Amino acid sequence: NSGHPSTTPSYPDVNYGNAVATGPGTTIEINYQPTVTAADLKQADGSIGTVKIARVGLSAKVYEGATTESMAKGAGHYTSSSCWTGNVALFGHNRGSHPYFNELKNVRVGDVVTFTTNQGTKTYEVQTVINISNTDYSYLNEMGDNRITLITCIANQPSLRLCVQAVEIQ
DSSP states (O other): OTTOOOOOSSOOOOOTTSOEEEETTEEEEOOOOOSSOHHHHOOTTSOOEEEEEGGGTEEEEEEESSSHHHHHHSEEEOTTSOSSSSEEEEEOOOSTTOOTTGGGGGOOTTOEEEEEETTEEEEEEEEEEEEEETTOOGGGSOOSSOEEEEEEEOTTOTTEEEEEEEEEOO
């Protein structure tokens, strides 16, 4: 699993006062203070931004909460993850009536991901495309940099998730 530690089968809580980020073989303590909240990003249509991966034609509005309701309209933002600075974690369906992350299976290392909000646009380069256990939430941890993590189900494999992680490029 790319050196990421396994965690208990529940979403991690991020302690914004003094977040602990884990990386391959190390634990790094960082002071993580969110400067932008979901409320700051909320648009008139209820979304907080748009995620795009042009090479595969993926484009989805992002809504607060990794909930069925959010993912029926676009991608859901995991509320305990960063909204702008840090690890922005997004979830989406890849089939059915709301397949906003359908093209995620075609993403490759090196692809460019953009996340546009009322704060501007961040550009990321995909570094990891991996199948993970449906109970592995370690990819949602803060890593001390700006990254975006996109997670979706894998067709006919309920115990697995596809995880795409991209790091901000200047």
